[in-house]
Amino acid sequence: MATVALLGTFDTKGDEYAWLQDRLIDAGVDVVAIDVGSFSSSTLADVHSDDVLRAAGVDPDDLRERRDRGEMMSAMGAGAAVVARRLFDEGRLHGLLAVAGSGGSSVAAPAMQALPIGVPKLLVSTMASGDVQPYVGEVDATLMYSVVDVAGINSVSEAVFGNAAAGIAGMARAYADRVPATDQKPLVGLTMFGVTTPAADEARERLTDLGYEVLVFHATGTGGRAMEKLVESGLLAGVCDLTTTELCDDLVGGVLSAGPSRLEIAGQLGLPQVVSVGALDMVNFGPRETVPPQFEDRNLFVHNPTVTLMRTTPSEMAELGRRIAGKLAAATGPTALFLPLRGVSAIDVDGAPFRDAAADEALFDALRAGLAGSDVSISELDVAINDAGFGAAAAEALHSYIKGAP
Structure with a gap:
């Protein structure tokens, strides 16, 4: 009963x-x-x-x-x-x-x-x-x-x-x-943002083709926390964490933080994970008039009437790299990091308002240094995150980890 x-x-x-x-x-x-x-x-x-x-x-x-x-x-x-x-x-x-x-x-x-x-x-x-x-x-x-x-x-x-x-x-x-279905597809979590949608869509389609049911989480703070609650509940077979932008808001003080422990629970539990740096070029605020005055001289972009984005600086990107490297290096399960060398979001590509190659390189350098000697696999692709092939490559790496996991 x-x-x-x-x-x-x-x-x-x-x-x-x-x-x-x-x-x-x-x-x-x-x-x-x-x-x-x-x-x-x-x-x-x-x-x-x-x-x-x-x-x-x-x-x-x-x-x-x-x-x-x-x-x-x-x-x-x-x-x-x-x-x-x-x-x-x-x-x-x-x-x-x-x-x-x-x-x-x-x-x-x-x-x-x-x-x-x-x-x-x-x-x-x-x-x-x-x-x-x-x-x-x-x-x-x-x-x-x-x-x-x-x-x-x-x-x-x-x-x-x-x-x-x-x-x-x-x-x-x-x-x-409720009796669990014997033919239920394994569940995987996938993070996305508006500016990483093409990459997430490609990863979702590839994972679906590979036999997974894909749960997509909008990286708005609550989205990242919800995905990690599912990880903690033991319901996911793996995580394709393409969009880690919530860490920017935690670092700088934006409105979409998922808290300082974001990107830790999958590693602690040994869950297969493929991680990328989607939308680390931005901190999120509300309408333009709500941006704190100390950021008035920063590179701001009005995404829509209710969302204003602020470009992360080279020093902030370097700190994000150090934090992410520390979290991934501590993982107890198979972990891969995918780096899109030509841009981490739709507005961080040549000719777009947040393109800052020096800031991105500060992120990449900190990640390389922090993961040197670790078991984390780093794949560097000479493309932007939303270019064809990036999302699919991340999906295939996650699939190989899940199939090889005990």
């Missing part, structure tokens, strides 16, 4: 969670109740709040003596993530449901984000009508606005919470019943 983990603050919302537990059982699923209440020891819980805190590496008595709500919420979130993942790994979780205000939502979010993509996750929250990025992260979480606060069962909350219980029960049953 499918099992739903019911996560909440049973000290303040015990009646509501008891009602939800009954609805879930009525809907035909088992329930594992996880108590993340700061000061509760509810008999409703299968996993008590002390257990959650210990999973976070915290002594419950010491933490409660300090009565620091912020510290408590942080520890509960960390512990809830460990507990949820443990239950999933043990085959005892087929869906996760939480019903909460702002504090409970902040605790539920890490638990949802700890679960692989594809595992049903539903958060009914008073915060679901605003900025939900902190709760969703890079996972396929479903958020439902609670309409009323989580304070008793009334005619409105009964309808909303009842729908939530029925929804997660149905999703959990479908997930538990």
